[in-house]
Amino acid sequence: MLDISVVIPLYNEEESIRELYEWIERVMQHNAFSFEVIFVNDGSTDRSWDIIEELSKKSEHVKGIKFRRNYGKSPALYCGFAQAQGDVVITMDADLQDSPDEIPELYKMIKEDGFDLVSGYKQKRHDPLSKTLPTKLFNATARRVSGIRNLHDFNCGLKAYRRDVVKNIEVFGEMHRFIPYLAKNAGFDKIGEKVVHHQKRQYGKSKFMGWNRFVNGYLDLITLWFLGTFGKKPMHVFGFLGTIVFFIGFVSAFWLGAEKLWALSQGIPMRLVTDSPFFYIALTMMMMGTQLFLTGFVGDLISRSSQGRNDYQIEKTI
Secondary structure: OEEEEEEEEOOOOOOOOHHHHHHHHHHHHHOOOOOOEEEEOOOOOHHHHHHHHHHHHOOOOEEEEOOOOOOOOOHHHHHHHHHOEEEEEHHHHHHHHOOHHHHHHHHHHHHHHOEEEEEEEEEOOOOHHHHHHHHHHHHHHHHHHHHHOOOOOOOOOOOEHHHHHOOOOOOOOOOOHHHHHHHHHHOOOOOEEEEEEOOOOOOOOOOOHHHHHHHHHHHHHHHHHHHHOOOOOHHHHHHHHHHHHHHHHHHHHHHHHHHHHHHOOOOOOOOHHOHHHHHHHHHHHHHHHHHHHHHHHHHHHHHHHHOOOOOOOOOOOO
């Protein structure tokens, strides 16, 4: 087994790939690590894949995965994790903003300090305000929802994992932002953090805009919270809510009917039950309760038979 697998998802980063690999290679050789570097080309339209092929011919350490189209960072990590053979898996971005010099210390924190996952913390960032402000707000919410209070930067691309972690979590959609949360839900709760050096982007422009990530991040966080809490038992939430709503509607309708019968028995004139707006409110609540209950039932069936969620078309594998 190799010491380290470095998984690098990328999209249109032709200018930085060679420089990044040479930097990683120097660090690995200096520390006598056995390693592999897995580049995952996420549908790039530039020469990124050609460069990866050239590097793979020169070095046995270089491997590559090429998507036919752009799927996103989470699918790229998922496929990279599946191919990784290292005892410790390191992820980093391809834009040279993550420093490979951090690798030895990250490796030590996994192997010697006993962490399952170590996340980088870009304490001093070289990004515009439109990217840093949403990130701070998002991370504050993520800490509270996930219960992982010691992490300041959930979305930092520079992370280290024990091999068992990446083989037992499923990164899909845009859930790469919440890998620590996914790991915690899978039972890997020894999660640490390391302050890392964040460099200015040397080539091209960022592929991610701050406010768009901010909104999508919150939506994904809600999804992950629900999946982590009720994903395997949707009936527990929908069935419970449906039962409560139906019960309130049923009791209300019963009360209206009982009140009408009592008035008739006493000879007291009273308008029709259907003339009361409360009758329709009660009827609507009973219908909503039934629908919620059925939603939970259908959700239970789906959760037991979901397939193809990570069916990505890979064109080539080196």
